[in-house]
Amino acid sequence: MAKTATKVSSKKAPAKKAAAPKAAAKKVAKAPAKAASKAAATKAKTATKTAAKAPAKKAAKASASAASPILTLRHIAESISHLHELPKRQANEMMNHVIELITKSLKKGDKIRLTGLGILQVRKRAARMGRNPQTGEPVKIKASKKIAFRAAKDLKDAI
CATH class of the missing domain: 4.10.520.10 (IHF-like DNA-binding proteins)
Structure with a gap:
């Protein structure tokens, strides 16, 4: 009877592991900027655990995509607005003006x-x-x- 009990428990374990990365992905999508880094770290840990069983190529892709969030101009503008206590709209306009200035200068050849x-x-x-x-x-x-x-x-x- 002990042999049948171990077979049943081994069947349940993979189902739990398969659901974990999906839940972590949903958390990362909904989390704010500060919580996103924490959720990304959690996702990276789960990806590392599952990647140990996968081939080396899949492990490299999973860790690279989980560890490298994309920083956009909007994110930069938000952090500037928090640091300098400005409205987000004003910080966003400042970033757009910087981009326009850089574009004009490059067109001139500077x-x-x-x-x-x-x-x-x-x-x-x-x-x-x-x-x-x-x-x-x-x-x-x-x-x-x-x-x-x-x-x-x-x-x-x-x-």
């Missing part, structure tokens, strides 16, 4: 040095010949401009 963060600048790419990967025939690529970002040494050292 370099933008953000101390502690890095340098933004426009680089010109010359016209060149490329190849169509499907047919192998040569293709002419027009000259273009691109925005280049070079990280500051302080930022590199901090990371």
